[in-house]
Structures are given as structure tokens and as C-alpha cells.
Amino acid sequence: MCGMGEIEYQAGLHRLTGNTYAYLQPPGTWGFSNCGLVVGEGEALLVDTQFTLPLTRRLLAAVEEAVPGVPVTTVVTTHANGDHAWGTQLLPDAVTMGSEATAHGMADEIPPQALSALARSPEGASPLGDYARRFFGHFDFDGIVLTPPAKTFTGEAEVTVGGIPAQLIEVGPAHTSGDVIVHVPGEGVLFAGDILFIDDHPVMWTGPVRNWIAACERIAATGAEFVVPGHGPVTDVAGVLVFRDYLAYLDEHARESFRRGLRYWEAAMALALPEPFASWGHRERVVMSFAAIYRELGDRDAADPMAVLHRTAEAYQRLP
Ligand SMILES: [Zn+2]
Numbered sequence: 001m002c003g004m005g006e007i008e009y010q011a012g013l014h015r016l017t018g019n020t021y022a023y024l025q026p027p028g029t030w031g032f033s034n035c036g037l038v039v040g041e042g043e044a045l046l047v048d049t050q051f052t053l054p055l056t057r058r059l060l061a062a063v064e065e066a067v068p069g070v071p072v073t074t075v076v077t078t079h080a081n082g083d084h085a086w087g088t089q090l091l092p093d094a095v096t097m098g099s100e101a102t103a104h105g106m107a108d109e110i111p112p113q114a115l116s117a118l119a120r121s122p123e124g125a126s127p128l129g130d131y132a133r134r135f136f137g138h139f140d141f142d143g144i145v146l147t148p149p150a151k152t153f154t155g156e157a158e159v160t161v162g163g164i165p166a167q168l169i170e171v172g173p174a175h176t177s178g179d180v181i182v183h184v185p186g187e188g189v190l191f192a193g194d195i196l197f198i199d200d201h202p203v204m205w206t207g208p209v210r211n212w213i214a215a216c217e218r219i220a221a222t223g224a225e226f227v228v229p230g231h232g233p234v235t236d237v238a239g240v241l242v243f244r245d246y247l248a249y250l251d252e253h254a255r256e257s258f259r260r261g262l263r264y265w266e267a268a269m270a271l272a273l274p275e276p277f278a279s280w281g282h283r284e285r286v287v288m289s290f291a292a293i294y295r296e297l298g299d300r301d302a303a304d305p306m307a308v309l310h311r312t313a314e315a316y317q318r319l320p
Contacts, residue, residue: 007226009233013037013062016226016234017187019164021066023059025050028200028231029281030135033083035059036191036228037066038184040162043073046094047182047191048230049087052140056087074159076168077149078193079176080105081205084230086112088147097157098149099170101178106148112141131313171195171215173206175230179215183222190224196243198232201277201285205305207292209251216244246277250286254293264290264302265311269318284316 007014013023023035036047044067050056063072077085077098085106088096110118119136121129157168164186172179175194182191194202195215204212219227220237227235250271257267268290269283287308294302302308 007234013066014234015066016189016228020184020187020189020226022191022226022228022234023062024233025055025231028198028233031083031139033194033230034228034232035084036182036189037063038161038164038166038182038187038189039067039070040160040164042070043162044070045074045076045159045161045166046072046091047076047228048078048084048193049075049090051083051086053087053090053143054140056090059087060090074161075149076159076166076180076182077102078181078191078230079172079179080109080148081176081194082109082112082115082144084193085147086141086144089145095151096147096149097151097153097159097168099172099178099180100152100154101170101172102176102180103148103152103178105177106146111146112144116141126310127313127317128310131316169218171218172211173208174212174215175202176205181215181219183224185222188223188225189228190219190222190226191228192219192230192240194230195219196227196229196232196235196240198229198235198239198243199279200231200281201283202243202247202289203285204289204292207289208296209247209254209289209293213244213247213251216240216247220244242276249274249277250289251293254290255297257290258294258297258299264294264299265315269315283319284312287312287315 009026013021015021019039021037025032031051038045050059072094075091075094075096080102118132159166167183169181219240253271265287268286291302291308
């Protein structure tokens with residue numbers, strides 16, 4: 001599943017090719033997101049920042065150590081989730097780019113202050129409070145100022161960074177409303193943002209799932225040698241196709257459960273998962289994916305995003 005065995009899944013910046021790097025953040029669970037770096041002549045492009053200001057400072061220190069004196073002149077925000085965008089204010093001189101939907105979507109995210117408060121819920125107050133404390137309680141959300149991409153586009157855009165062309169391709173709505181992937185064709189590298197989770201179940205905030213499946217096929221069609229997911233280890237086209245098959249499996253089974261009148265959270269947790277999916281982390285996230293697919297089918301229970309998060313947290317509590 002993970003063909004690029006030579007890129008170890010260790011924290012920090014890893015050189016992929018002559019001009020590209022992946023910044024990896026094990027364990028890749030909630031908030032531990034990867035970034036990408038493209039280094040051209042005298043300037044660099046960063047794909048995403050980190051969840052918090054301290055984590056982003058660590059990322060920028062690693063970049064400075066790898067390519068001393070080379071300024072990051074462009075930041076591409078792959079989507080609106082905080083773990084990819086809440087450090088962008090630390091690059092005030094860079095041009096920030098993203099899809100129009102991402103720029104608008106940032107205001108719809110749970111704000112850092114609210115997430116911080118939820119993560120400090122008293123123990124036992126609610127399953128969602130416990131879930132938030134467990135997975136977000138260790139992050140320091142102080143001082144974050146939302147910084148949506150200033151230069152937006154729909155469809156595709158091309159950027160040349162110090163002579164290296166990079167293609168920004170909008171493939172959302174899928175994981176979020178405005179997902180963008182970054183292809184560096186001359187290097188055989190693709191930064192997938194959260195269109196790809198490796199070794200964990202993905203988070204499906206919006207769907208539609210079939211757009212997401214198409215996005216995986218688009219990635220595979222590039223023939224990229226290195227594919228950097230938003231969370232998890234670096235993979236290749238074979239890894240992307242496994243992930244696509246997973247999405248197709250969920251799609252088929254969620255539709256079947258809906259037809260049979262099952263409730264999305266019960267159907268999600270009753271779903272039998274073949275390998276390798278059965279070994280992935282965050283089993284409870286299947287509840288969110290089933291909710292997204294049920295929403296497409298018009299299910300009213302699945303329409304309230306907070307209710308879906310509550311169901312997900314309850315499912316987590318019942319996991320073995
Ligand atoms: Zn993410």
C-alpha cells in the first residue's frame with residue numbers, strides 16, 4: 001500500500017526529489033498534518049501551514065535549515081481546515097493562494113477559540129467534549145488570526161516558483177468545499193492535501209464522495225512517483241488507488257444501508273471492513289463519511305454537522 005519505502009515516516013522535512021520536500025507529522029491523527037515544499041531558484045513555495053503558531057514556527061525553522069536564505073514567496077492553502085491553514089499569518093510577505101471556495105470556507109470552520117474551549121470541556125460532560133479533549137487538548141491555539149488565501153482561483157492555476165512550474169488543481173468539493181491538489185510535473189511529485197489520508201480513515205466533511213473518487217483518479221493519472229497525503233506517510237499511485245477503492249466501498253455500502261432504512265451511525269459502525277481498511281486508525285470517522293453520503297441522498301438526520309460530530313464521538317466511546 002505504501003510503496004515509497006525509502007521515505008521514512010518520521011517528523012520533519014524529507015527531500016523527495018531535487019526540488020521538492022515533504023514535511024511529515026506522525027502520528028498523522030487529528031491536527032497532525034503534512035506540508036509540502038517546492039524550492040526553485042531563489043524562492044520557495046509552501047503547500048499548507050500547520051495547526052498552530054508553535055507548530056508552524058517549527059515547520060519554518062526546518063525550511064530555513066534545509067534551504068537557508070531562500071524565502072517562501074508563495075503559500076498554497078489546499079483547503080480551509082485549521083490544521084492546514086492556521087499558521088499562514090507567520091508568512092506575511094508570501095502570496096497566499098487557494099480556491100475561491102477555500103477562501104470562503106475558512107469562516108465556516110470551528111474558530112480556534114471555540115475549538116480550544118471545546119478541548120477544555122470538563123471530563124465526562126459530553127462524548128464530544130471528551131473526544132475533543134483527547135485529540136485537541138494538546139494543541140496551543142493562542143494568537144491565531146484566520147488568513148484566507150488572498151489570490152483565489154476556480155478550476156486550475158499555474159505557478160512558477162524560481163523556474164519550477166507547479167499546477168494547482170481544484171478537485172473539491174470532496175473532503176471540504178474547496179480542495180486543491182498541487183502537482184509538480186517536472187519532479188513527479190503530487191501534494192494531495194486531505195484528498196488523501198494514509199493508514200487512517202479519512203474525514204469526509206462535505207463530499208460528494210464521487211468527486212473524491214474522481215480526485216483520486218486524477219491523482220493517479222498524473223503518474224506521480226511521490227504522492228504526499230495530508231495525513232500519514234508518503235505514498236505512490238498504488239496507495240492512491242487503494243484509497244479510491246476504500247471510498248467506493250463506503251459509497252456502495254452507505255447507499256445500501258440507506259435503502260434498507262438503517263440509521264447512518266449504526267450502519268457505519270456495523271460495516272464489515274476488509275483489509276487493509278480494517279487496520280486503519282480512527283474507525284469512528286466512518287460515521288462522518290456515512291453521514292456525508294446519507295446527506296447526498298437527502299437524509300435529514302445527517303444534515304446537522306454538530307449532531308454528526310456527536311454521533312462520531314459516541315461511536316469512538318463504544319470502540320473496543
Ligand atoms: Zn487535515
